[in-house]
Amino acid sequence: MERKPLLLHCCCGPCSTSSIERLRELGYEPVLFFGNSNIYPPQEAQKRFLNLETVAKHFDLRIIHHEYNHKAWLKEVAGHETDPERGERCSICFAYNLKEAADEAVKQGIPYFTTTLTVSPHKSAPTIFSIGDTWDEFVAIDFKKKAGYQRSIELSRLLDLYRQDYCGCEFSRREKSPVEP
Template identity: 70%
Template structure:
């Protein structure tokens, strides 16, 4: 780890979103430790695939990576009653809370004072909502990674590194909605 930079635990939703986030955090004076919990991701094979892609990113940037066990059953219990919510609704807020709290607990366990999330790189995610949840948790650093061309940079880096880019956020509910949207747009939902 660079002695000039402050350690920060970076909750990573996936490898592609992590690329530009890592660059930005280093510009801001942080040295990220990558964290993959993401019990929201479904099916388990998808979670495994996303973790493997994140390992590639960790290797490219020479960073450490930590993984929590996948516990989708517990995550599902945390969103009961919100299965039909649309993307950016109450279910997503509960999911952000789950992932940010899990990251905060891991940062505390490791003695890392600061943490943040790659979730804000996506134009499909509500950064102000993520920040409002995060500010209630000690150590959260609000960074809107989509600013300053962050999302476009993540696409560019993903192409350079030949990374798998998924077409839904993670849970079976976002996958359902993504599939419906792709079918409505006349696209084959199973084509990468």
């Protein structure tokens, strides 16, 4: 069976694991995309990217590392620094990352894209889908369904992946809300 190419926005290695398995079950062949200019500090972004490289090697997938531009992301969320986790700042962040993924999919000639963000029980799939609906090429998949989150934990252990304890930005880090991974 020939799989359809799809660009997969990856927030981190752990969330990517079960998402890749599900996409392959659905007939897609993902190309991994790591932008995530929201992640702070830069060393944290690099650590997450290195773990995504481990995942890419395990699944024998291509990975695209987009330029890190935290200043541009901060400009995008300006005025929302004190929003609570899962508030408006998060929706703006989702839109920022999905736009980067959509643009990269077009640049690479990949007809579809989606995101691993929905594997987390702390992220609202309907919110992400509503933002993703901006693009016809967006494929709405709730990766936490069919025990996707639990499977991501199992695969993270198997691959000895780093699992962070905050979503990514300095604002979520301050709150230290229980955001996985």
